[in-house]
Each structure stands twice: as structure tokens, then as C-alpha cells.
Amino acid sequence: MQSLIYIRRCLAFPSNLDEGGVSRSREHTDALVDSVDFGILWDEYGIIGELVVCFPPYHLCIVELTLLAPDILHQLIKGTFKDHLVEWVGQYLELTHGKTRAKAILDDIDRRIAPAPPFPGLRRFPQGRGFSQWTGDDSKALMKVYLPAIEGHVPDDMVRAFRALLEFCYIMRANVVTDNTLAALKDALGHFHTYRTIFQTTGLFIRMFGAPNGLCSSIMESKHIKAVKQPWRRSSKYNVLSQMLLTNQRLDKVAAARVDFTTRGMLKGSFENPSYIDNDDGDPEVQQNPAHAGSNPFAIESDDFDDVEDQGVVDDVDVIADVQLARTFQRKRAHELDIPSFPTLIRLFLYDQIHVDNHHSSADVPLRDCPSYTGPIKIFHSAAATFIAPSDPSGITGMRCEHIRVVPSWRKGPARFDCAFVNTDNRHDGMLSMDIIRIFCFFSFTFTNSHTYPCALVQWFHRIAEERDDLTGMWMVAPSFNEDGLRDLSIIHIDSTRDSGAHLLPIFGTQLVPHGL
Numbered sequence: 255m256q257s258l259i260y261i262r263r264c265l266a267f268p269s270n271l272d273e274g275g276v277s278r279s280r281e282h283t284d285a286l287v288d289s290v291d292f293g294i295l296w297d298e299y300g301i302i303g304e305l306v307v308c309f310p311p312y313h314l315c316i317v318e319l320t321l322l323a324p325d326i327l328h329q330l331i332k333g334t335f336k337d338h339l340v341e342w343v344g345q346y347l348e349l350t351h352g353k354t355r356a357k358a359i360l361d362d363i364d365r366r367i368a369p370a371p372p373f374p375g376l377r378r379f380p381q382g383r384g385f386s387q388w389t390g391d392d393s394k395a396l397m398k399v400y401l402p403a404i405e406g407h408v409p410d411d412m413v414r415a416f417r418a419l420l421e422f423c424y425i426m427r428a429n430v431v432t433d434n435t436l437a438a439l440k441d442a443l444g445h446f447h448t449y450r451t452i453f454q455t456t457g458l459f460i461r462m463f464g465a466p467n468g469l470c471s472s473i474m475e476s477k478h479i480k481a482v483k484q485p486w487r488r489s490s491k492y493n494v495l496s497q498m499l500l501t502n503q504r505l506d507k508v509a510a511a512r513v514d515f516t517t518r519g520m521l522k523g524s525f526e527n528p529s530y531i532d533n534d535d536g537d538p539e540v541q542q543n544p545a546h547a548g549s550n551p552f553a554i555e556s557d558d559f560d561d562v563e564d565q566g567v568v569d570d571v572d573v574i575a576d577v578q579l580a581r582t583f584q585r586k587r588a589h590e591l592d593i594p595s596f597p598t599l600i601r602l603f604l605y606d607q608i609h610v611d612n613h614h615s616s617a618d619v620p621l622r623d624c625p626s627y628t629g630p631i632k633i634f635h636s637a638a639a640t641f642i643a644p645s646d647p648s649g650i651t652g653m654r655c656e657h658i659r660v661v662p663s664w665r666k667g668p669a670r671f672d673c674a675f676v677n678t679d680n681r682h683d684g685m686l687s688m689d690i691i692r693i694f695c696f697f698s699f700t701f702t703n704s705h706t707y708p709c710a711l712v713q714w715f716h717r718i719a720e721e722r723d724d725l726t727g728m729w730m731v732a733p734s735f736n737e738d739g740l741r742d743l744s745i746i747h748i749d750s751t752r753d754s755g756a757h758l759l760p761i762f763g764t765q766l767v768p769h770g771l
Contacts, residue, residue, distance in 0.1 A: 327390050330423055336393045339416060340400070342453045343408055359407050365767040366403040366760070367396075372670065373757040374656040397423070399759060401726050406764040410725055411452040417727045418446035480505075576640045577658075577748045579696055579708050583632035591633075591695060593711070595743065600627050603709065603745040604701060627701060634696040635661045637710075637748060639674075639755065658755045660693050673715075673756040676746065685722075690715035690731050690756050696748070708748045713741045715758075730761060 286295055292303035347356035367379045377395035397420060405413055422442040428435050485498035515521050593599075601624035602616040608625065616624055640655045664670035675688045691712035698708045715731040722729055734742035 326423065326426065327393075330419070331393045331397065332388070332390065335397060335416075335419060335423075336388065339419065339453075340396075343404060343412065346408065346412070346453070362766045363403050363407060365769070365771060366762050367399050369767075369771055370399045370759060371672075371757065372664070373672075373755065376757065398757070401728070402759045402762060405726060406762060409452060411449045413725050415446060415449035415452065417725075418442050418449060421727065422446060578638050578640075579698060579748065580634045580636045580638075583634050583698075591711075593743070596711070597626075597628070599711070599743060599745045600699075601625060603707075603747075607707065607747065625701075627699065629699060629701075631697045631699040634698070635659065637696050656755055658693060660696055673758050675756050676712075676750055685717075685729050686720070689717075690758070691746070692733070694743075709745050710748055711743060711745055713743055728759075731758070 283301060286299060286301060287303050290299075290303075295301045295303045344356070344360060347359050350356075351359065364379075370376075370378060372378060376398060377391055379396070379399070401413065401416055401420065404416070419442075422439065425435060425439045425442060481502055482498065485501040486494055488501060489497040512521070598621065601621065604627060605616040605619065605624040636657050636659045638655050638657055642654075658672045658674055659670050660672065662669050671692055671694050673690055673692045676691050677687060678689045679687050681687070691710075691714055693710050693712050695711040696709070697711070698706055700706045714734040716734050718730040718732055736742050
């Protein structure tokens with residue numbers, strides 16, 4: 255707390271930062287507070303005079319100790335998950351099966367982790383989890399793919415212990431903490447203490463204080479990226495200190511101007527949204543629909559968990575979720591998709607779109623009653639899903655953008671066809687209100703020169719059960735096929751897709767994953 259007040263800046267002049275200056279001292283700060291207006295004190299010296307007056311130094315220590323909160327990153331994600339549970343799994347396998355067999359099982363766990371499909375914001379492990387240098391992002395990414403990888407290799411109670419810890423971590427990141435949240439948190443903690451006994455050890459677990467909305471040291475570590483790493487990359491790499499400080503000063507001024515303009519109402523409906531641009535491997539740009547201009551001025555896509563802080567708070571958001579096709583379409587023709595049923599699927603789609611108010615669908619009428627379309631179509635390789643993620647690191651009421659990719663070759667490798675959620679039943683909540691689809695093509699076409707339909711060619715997944723798996727706590731789905739054994743394909747409007755893509759992991763069972771998968 256004292257460092258935030260007394261050592262905010264050195265006393266060097268902005269025009270000569272390389273020469274340095276006298277270090278800030280408490281006596282100097284006290285003299286400034288007694289003689290300088292608080293407004294000038296903040297503008298010229300970066301000191302919050304109100305805090306110095308209201309909280310003298312001998313009170314600051316009390317406040318700091320009282321507000322001490324647990325560190326989710328180091329105490330839970332890195333500590334409990336990576337340094338304890340993951341290590342205990344290796345020790346268990348070695349004690350039970352011996353070193354040789356344990357190594358074979360751990361190699362199989364690595365092979366299960368390696369083929370996890372790519373997903374925005376998720377780091378991948380092409381060689382498994384066997385590397386020496388771990389980062390916080392590595393641990394958080396491993397949490398998302400580790401649970402199904404160990405199922406079948408360890409006792410069920412070990413899997414349930416991991417499940418309880420993951421649920422605890424997700425619940426405590428909630429933006430709003432209610433009595434129900436605390437009850438769910440206590441329930442997850444109780445389950446963890448019940449199932450962790452299988453590891454035959456005891457340990458201390460966080461239970462006295464909570465950290466709402468993901469409060470942990472990774473927030474401060476992410477500031478190091480913005481304040482040091484990114485300004486250094488933008489510098490000339492020669493006498494970089496003054497360049498980095500100047501970059502940060504200008505960014506602070508831009509942020510302050512944005513807050514001032516927002517307060518004055520200057521940013522409401524008076525400018526267009528920026529385009530979402532993704533330059534990975536020449537993937538086309540994605541542009542926001544002009545109809546929603548101004549609803550999401552600061553949303554960005556990031557593949558780094560800790561690099562999505564401070565995207566800005568968006569007030570009065572009208573759009574909860576929005577999906578837009580890429581700006582640039584591909585030169586591929588419809589017949590190149592090699593889907594013989596494609597013309598029929600378009601006819602069924604058009605009937606449902608034109609007769610949306612009817613009580614029957616295209617499945618209830620003969621195909622001859624469905625409109626025919628033989629015109630051109632535009633094919634796209636990606637779409638941008640923009641949605642509100644209140645408990646995401648993007649910030650409270652912040653917007654987040656994820657790209658759903660449908661490409662014949664991803665990063666010069668095999669094809670990539672992402673999955674997504676689709677709203678199908680508003681009578682239920684959560685997963686029961688949605689179905690999973692795998693998208694094989696984004697395209698658009700104009701019917702009767704009047705209306706353009708942005709669409710997706712998808713394969714449906716069905717839920718194996720109407721409840722989550724008792725062991726892993728995850729929903730299980732399987733791809734759907736028709737009576738002829740072919741993929742259950744259909745064409746849907748992209749507005750029917752939900753907030754974001756869906757990340758599916760295989761159900762491995764007890765079989766070993768073959769080498770080279």
C-alpha cells in the first residue's frame with residue numbers, strides 16, 4: 255500500500271527521463287500534501303492526496319493485513335493443482351505399477367493431452383505436460399484438458415478430487431458472490447476434502463477468505479506484460495527506458511481521455527466499432543456488423559489468459575451475443591464442398607426462414623414445396639463471436655471476442671472445424687437449453703435479390719445423457735448420423751448460435767492412445 259502512494263514516480267523531468275531523479279521520500283510527499291492542491295498533486299506527482307490524509311502510515315499496515323486475500327494462481331492453480339495433485343498422480347502410478355509401467359501410463363496421459371483440439375485462449379500441449387518450465391498460463395490450460403486424460407488410469411476418487419478442485423476454482427471466480435455461490439463453494443470444498451483422502455496425505459486449504467472475480471497475483475503479473483514487455487517490443491531497443499516510459503505515459507493519457515469522453519457521453523453511438531482482425535496464417539479479417547456499432551468499442555480477441563485485462567467497461571450494452579462472418583470470402587465454389595445433399599439442405603433452410611411464423615417446419619412438408627436456390631454462394635473460413643463475459647478476465651461487464659474457425663488446413667496442418675453452441679430450447683437453463691454443432695462451412699447467399707442469409711453447414715451432436723457424468727462432472731455428447739450412416743447435416747442461420755464456441759474433449763476410456771495419433 256505504501257509503495258503505491260510514495261513510489262509512484264521518480265522525480266525526473268518528463269523531458270529528461272534518462273538522467274533519472276531523486277527517489278521519492280515520505281518527507282517530500284508530506285510536504286507536497288501540505289502545500290499543493292490535491293488536483294495538481296495527482297496530475298503532476300501521481301500522488302493520491304486523499305489516501306495520504308485519510309490513511310497515515312501507521313494505519314496502512316492494519317488495512318493491508320485485514321484485506322489480505324488468497325492468491326488463486328499460486329495457492330490453488332499452481333500450488334494445489336500442479337504442485338500437489340498432478341505430482342501425486344505420478345507418485346501414485348509409480349507406487350502402484352512400478353517405474354516402468356508408470357512411465358508408460360504417463361506417456362499415454364501425455365498422448366491424450368496432445369490431440370486436444372485448438373480453442374481461442376487455450377494453450378496446447380503437442381508434447382503433453384512433460385516440460386520443465388511451467389508458467390501460470392500452462393497450469394490454467396492444463397486444468398481444462400487434464401480431467402478426461404487421467405480417467406481410467408487412476409481411481410475414480412482421484413478424478414472426483416480433481417473435479418471438486420476445478421469446480422471450486424471456477425465458482426470462486428464468480429463476479430457476483432451470493433449466498434448460493436458460497437453454498438456451492440462450500441459444497442465443492444467439502445467434496446474435495448472427502449476425496450483427497452485417497453492420496454493418503456493432509457494439507458492446508460484456503461477457506462477463511464474469498465477472492466471474488468478471479469483476484470490473484472496473475473492480475474498484477476499481467477500488468478508487467480503491458481507496462482514492460484509490450485513497450486519494450488515497440489521500442490527501438492536502444493536507450494529503451496525513456497521510450498518505454500513515454501509509451502506508458504501516452505497510454506495513460508489515452509485511457510484517461512476515454513474515461514472523460516465516456517463520462518461526457520461522447521462515445522455513445524457516435525463512432526463505428528473497430529474491425530476484428532486476425533492475421534494468423536492469412537486468416538481473413540472479421541468485421542463487426544455496423545448495426546451494432548458502438549455496442550462493443552473495446553472488445554478484442556486474445557489467445558493469452560493474462561493479456562485480456564483492462565479492455566474497458568461497456569455500459570448500456572444492447573447486444574448480449576453477436577456472430578459475424580469474416581470480411582473476406584474464399585474463392586471456393588459450392589460444388590467443391592463435395593456434399594451431394596447441399597442443394598436440398600438449402601431448400602429446407604429457406605423454407606424455415608421464410609415460414610418462420612408457421613407452426614410446422616420443413617420436416618413436415620414435401621421437398622417440392624420448399625423454395626429452390628441455384629445461385630452463387632460466398633464461403634468464409636471464420637466468424638467472430640462477440641459476447642459478454644462478466645466473470646472473464648476481460649473485466650466486469652467486459653466484452654470478449656472469439657473466432658470460430660472452419661479451414662481446410664490450420665497452420666499448414668490438417669483441417670480445423672470448430673464446434674459451437676446452438677440455442678434449441680429456451681424452457682431450460684444451461685446445457686439443457688443448448689445443443690452442440692460442428693461447423694463444416696460458413697457461407698452466405700442472397701435470395702431473390704432482397705435478403706442475404708449468413709449461414710453455417712453443421713453436423714449435430716446429441717447428449718448421451720440428460721445429466722452430467724457422475725465421475726468427471728462433464729456433459730457427454732456424440733455426433734449424430736442419419737439412417738444411412740451419414741453425418742446428420744443441416745444448414746442454420748448464424749444468429750442461432752450462442753455466445754461462443756464449444757471445446758470438446760474425447761472420452762478415452764481405459765484404452766491406450768496409439769502412438770502418432
